[in-house]
Amino acid sequence: MRTRYITAFLGALLGLFTAVHAEPKFSDPADKIITDALAFRTAVAESVQSGVSTPRQALDQLKANVSPTGFKLDRDTELAFGAIDVGRRLAVAGKNAEAEVFFLAAEDALGRAIDKLGNSTVREKAMLLQQRAMLRGKLLNRPAESKSDIDAAQQLLPDDEYLKRKHDTLTKDKAEQFKEKKAPTKG
16 A cells, blocks of 8 residues: 555656656747747846856847847837846846846837837837836836836826826835925915
8 A cells, every 4th residue: 555655656756847847838839939038038147147248248139139028029129128027137136237237228228119109009108108117216216217207108098097006106116206396385
């Protein structure tokens, strides 16, 4: 009886080991593209962490990739989202100066993407402004610019609940900088 339990346990353990170490099978080709892009961004971050690449070299690798996120978005949007991901990975690893290189590149790329949109796609423009607001407010510590972006996004979509929540998040984190300046009263 004990042998059966041991055999069953070892069989289950072997099955678990095989499942964990097996190559993933993708039913949708897009899943593989996104997973490959994630692995690419992980490798870029690890190359900077280990000192194999400088942040500028790694950023050039990211820029050279056709689709750093795998989502097939506008080139500048792709670069921005990929750079934010790599920057966050570096920041978590304590490589803040290196992360800032990626955050600044993301900010520039988001600016170009926003400028390209004009006023044709209001929702997309508002979401990119919100992304830049979060980047500036939470990662680059520039609350005044962050507030300007989130306010512009809310002007485009005043009833959007997601934008309201993001505004509240930024307001709580940077409450002092987000306070409205009141004009002095005479009296």
